[in-house]
Every structure is written in structure tokens, then in C-alpha cells.
Amino acid sequence: MLEMIFEDDQDTAAFLHLIQQSDDRKKVIVRKDIKNIAIAQADTDFSIQRFIEPVLVRFFLECKEDEHMLSLIEGSYCFSDPDEQQQILQLAHSIIEGDLDDLPFKQKKLPRSQYILEELQTISLETGVFSVRSFQTFRLGNYYEQLREYVEAAIDEYKMEQEYQNFIQTLRDYVTSNTPRMEKVHIVHDGTFTLWELRYVSEREQKKYIDRRFVREHPMYIDSHLLAPLISIAPEKLVLYTDQPEHMMVRTIQNVFQERMQMFPLSAFVAEKSKG
Known part of the structure; x- marks a missing residue:
């Protein structure tokens, strides 16, 4: 036993x-x-x-x-x-x-x-x-x-x-407390992220949209190509076209802009572009 x-x-x-x-x-x-x-x-x-x-x-x-x-x-x-x-x-x-x-x-x-x-x-x-x-x-x-x-x-x-x-939360607070520099922006994610309104703007001109002081305070986290100008512009509305809604950057943008953001598949952007 x-x-x-x-x-x-x-x-x-x-x-x-x-x-x-x-x-x-x-x-x-x-x-x-x-x-x-x-x-x-x-x-x-x-x-x-x-x-x-x-x-x-x-x-x-x-x-x-x-x-x-x-x-x-x-x-x-x-x-x-x-x-x-x-x-x-x-x-x-x-x-x-x-x-x-x-x-x-x-x-x-x-x-x-x-x-x-x-x-x-x-x-x-x-x-x-x-x-x-x-x-x-x-x-x-x-x-x-x-x-x-x-x-x-x-x-x-x-x-x-x-x-x-x-x-x-820091990015969200910044966006909600600052006056939008553009009412509406579009982001196209087709392998890379493109802030459509700035696609023909030179890198030097793009820097004018960036709040350098804010970026300096968060150097490890702010992506200078996309997040820095996007957050600094603080648009009232944001439309993002992507086929990868779970992408980390997509989720970050969605978490920051919340109800200001709309998301559509990439095909919707192609359709809109063909119309225009």
C-alpha cells in the first residue's frame, strides 16, 4: 500500500x-x-x-x-x-x-x-x-x-x-491636445508605409511637419519616416489602407488615433485611385 x-x-x-x-x-x-x-x-x-x-x-x-x-x-x-x-x-x-x-x-x-x-x-x-x-x-x-x-x-x-x-498614451495625449495641421491624411501600406499627402514632399520639407522637441523626448520609439510627421500633424481624420491589420505599426497608429482612424483593405485604395 x-x-x-x-x-x-x-x-x-x-x-x-x-x-x-x-x-x-x-x-x-x-x-x-x-x-x-x-x-x-x-x-x-x-x-x-x-x-x-x-x-x-x-x-x-x-x-x-x-x-x-x-x-x-x-x-x-x-x-x-x-x-x-x-x-x-x-x-x-x-x-x-x-x-x-x-x-x-x-x-x-x-x-x-x-x-x-x-x-x-x-x-x-x-x-x-x-x-x-x-x-x-x-x-x-x-x-x-x-x-x-x-x-x-x-x-x-x-x-x-x-x-x-x-x-x-503619451502619443494619444499629444494628438488630442494639439491643433491639427491637416484635417485629413491617408496612409498606404503596401509593403512600406506612405503618408500619401507628403509623398511628393522632399525630406527637408517633411521635417517642417515634425515637432522636433517631442521626438527628442522619445527617440527610441518615434519612427522619423511615419510616426514623427503623423503625430506632429495630429490630423482630425486618418484613413489607413492595409491588408495587414495586425501589423505592429498599424496597431500602434490605431491605438493612438482610435475613433479618428478608418481602416480599409489595400484594394479600396486602388479602387479610389482608379476613380481619381
Whole structure:
């Protein structure tokens, strides 16, 4: 018989629920206490170890992983606000699921389940006592190191997103607080972005439309070819033609100009041009 010791009755209930979902549930006998679960063979030829390993892997991934990452987010990286913690946690999940690109360590990692399973396979789970807390403390170092890297990457993404949102708000405030230098402008995105009203204006003349002081205050973020004149002109209306609405620059312009902006496919510009 294997006796399993949990930290609290919530963990015990969660683990018991996972046992109930197992296809081999009828091959074991389960007895439950407040913080303990005892598992014995119903079939003498059946391995408790083979039964319990995948259940434990699911338990650590589904029931304890978020708990550990939140502990890191608050304890190691000092994010105490619950909303911030949840945003970072969701970013960590996006990284784990491969939804965020350009992460250098991502391709080198084993599946998280493999780290846990390999450690479970180094101990006997047929009889004796298994302490969840002891296993977490002494056996899951590599797994937790992987989670730490995911959390650190999520925090970096979160900080960049906060910087971006602050930047957008700064541009939005500038546009709304300044008198438009043109009532309406058009932007054509056909591989490159062209501010149509300035397409025949020399680079020297274009500089006259740019608020140099404002650009100097945000040198890393303001694109001198498009954003700098566009923000400085602060048009009352903006029409953007593109077939890539998810392009980063398109999203930035949309976030800044909001209700001032209309977006159409590139074909609409071609149709308008043929009319004119």
C-alpha cells in the first residue's frame, strides 16, 4: 500500500478528483483522510507505480504549477498587486504554450511533464509513504528552474507591454491636445508605409511637419519616416489602407488615433485611385 501525504485538504480533494478520472481507477483501492490518501492494489498484478505516475504529473501541472509561479511572481519578483500577478501568469502560460515568439531558451527545453516523470521514476511508488511537499522540495529543482525562466520571460514581456502602453498614451495625449495641421491624411501600406499627402514632399520639407522637441523626448520609439510627421500633424481624420491589420505599426497608429482612424483593405485604395 502507498500512503500519500498532502499539505491540505484542498490538495487532497484535487488529487482524488484526478484519480477518479483515471481509466485504471477500478484497479486500485483508494482510502481518503483529510490530508492523506492510501492506495492499494485491487488487482495483485497491477502496478501502483504505473497508475500513480501520470496522476501525479497531472497534479503538479494542473494543481500546483500556477501556485508555484504566483509564489515566484510575488515572493521573488515583488509583484504584490493581484491584477499584475494574473497578467504575468497569463503571459507565462502564453510562453509555455508557444504563443510568444523570439524566446531563445524555448527550443532547448524538455516538456515540463518529462522533468516531473523522470524524477518520479527514480523512487518507488508501490509501497511506503510519499510526501508531496518533500518531493517538491528535493526532487523538482530542474522543473522549478524551468518555471522560473518562464516567469522571468513573462515579466520582461509584461514590462515591455507596460512601456508600450505608456508610450501610446503619451502619443494619444499629444494628438488630442494639439491643433491639427491637416484635417485629413491617408496612409498606404503596401509593403512600406506612405503618408500619401507628403509623398511628393522632399525630406527637408517633411521635417517642417515634425515637432522636433517631442521626438527628442522619445527617440527610441518615434519612427522619423511615419510616426514623427503623423503625430506632429495630429490630423482630425486618418484613413489607413492595409491588408495587414495586425501589423505592429498599424496597431500602434490605431491605438493612438482610435475613433479618428478608418481602416480599409489595400484594394479600396486602388479602387479610389482608379476613380481619381
